[in-house]
Amino acid sequence: MSTSTQDEFAIPPGLTPELMQWVRTQSAAGVPLPALLQSMRTAGWAEHLARRALALPEVGELPYPFAAAKPQAGVQVQAHASGVPEPQLQSDPCSVDAGDREVHVLLSMRNPRVVVFGNLLSDEECEAIIAAARPRMQRSLTVDNQSGGEAVNDDRTSNGMFFQRGENEVIARVEKRIARLLNWPLENGEGLQVLHYRPGAEYKPHYDYFSPNEPGTPTILKRGGQRVGTLVMYLNEPARGGATIFPDVALQVVPRRGNAVFFSYSQPDPATRTLHGGTPVLEGEKWIATKWLREREFK
Ligand SMILES: O=C(O)CCC(=O)C(=O)O
Numbered sequence: 001m002s003t004s005t006q007d008e009f010a011i012p013p014g015l016t017p018e019l020m021q022w023v024r025t026q027s028a029a030g031v032p033l034p035a036l037l038q039s040m041r042t043a044g045w046a047e048h049l050a051r052r053a054l055a056l057p058e059v060g061e062l063p064y065p066f067a068a069a070k071p072q073a074g075v076q077v078q079a080h081a082s083g084v085p086e087p088q089l090q091s092d093p094c095s096v097d098a099g100d101r102e103v104h105v106l107l108s109m110r111n112p113r114v115v116v117f118g119n120l121l122s123d124e125e126c127e128a129i130i131a132a133a134r135p136r137m138q139r140s141l142t143v144d145n146q147s148g149g150e151a152v153n154d155d156r157t158s159n160g161m162f163f164q165r166g167e168n169e170v171i172a173r174v175e176k177r178i179a180r181l182l183n184w185p186l187e188n189g190e191g192l193q194v195l196h197y198r199p200g201a202e203y204k205p206h207y208d209y210f211s212p213n214e215p216g217t218p219t220i221l222k223r224g225g226q227r228v229g230t231l232v233m234y235l236n237e238p239a240r241g242g243a244t245i246f247p248d249v250a251l252q253v254v255p256r257r258g259n260a261v262f263f264s265y266s267q268p269d270p271a272t273r274t275l276h277g278g279t280p281v282l283e284g285e286k287w288i289a290t291k292w293l294r295e296r297e298f299k
């Protein structure tokens, strides 16, 4: 008796036909899921009902396709098809052709959108990037009032430097590979940033997008718009500590040379659940290269 047509328009318990129609219209117009969720919260919908309407997993529940809930008709669960970088993973491949290299897919999470890649960089490329960055590292230390010496900065205790886009042959090759892997124009990428963490150094949890409420943000956005994605590439391996963590979903990515963690955010909003940080290095040191991706050309 039940047909797929009826299923498509079935109204989930606790929701109204008007609401579901609104969801379908908004979704078809390309409004991202985090924005729809926020609108429904603002309109007074209970969190579990708002999530039900959007076919989003309950807080603490596994995301689709692991959850029992199926997406509602017209709702794009893959809200990242346009507007943010996204690797080509629709056919569940074990590896992706990034032009000059087969990159392995090690983990794929939908909400937040996180993908862990293996074999993105060769050992030689990691070494070359560290060697070129090392003499240019800036110490992000502050003066310690107590000792008169230098003390580490509270939130970000690594040292860093930026390369120009395409600055040398290795950088240009890697940038081209990233553009292909993430289906995002090379010109929308910021210059590669290299960070070096010594024991005790960390990067406290933060968002990579520019907070809409900060006075300096409009000026920053003139150069290419918002950040919409991040690729953190591991250039070496600390002996202990130094993982990249996503506290909202208790995910911990362990640094492994040549691997990378990618995440995207379709809104500058905590609803994207892309809060992340680098835990303190406990033993050894940690080198990473970060590529931030903007909405438009970054000049
Ligand atoms: O050190 C890490 O693993 C995270 C780095 C990070 O958050 C960033 O570069 O934006």
Ligand SMILES: [Fe+2]
Pocket (backbone or CB within 6 Å): 206, 207, 208, 230, 276
């Ligand atoms: Fe970050």
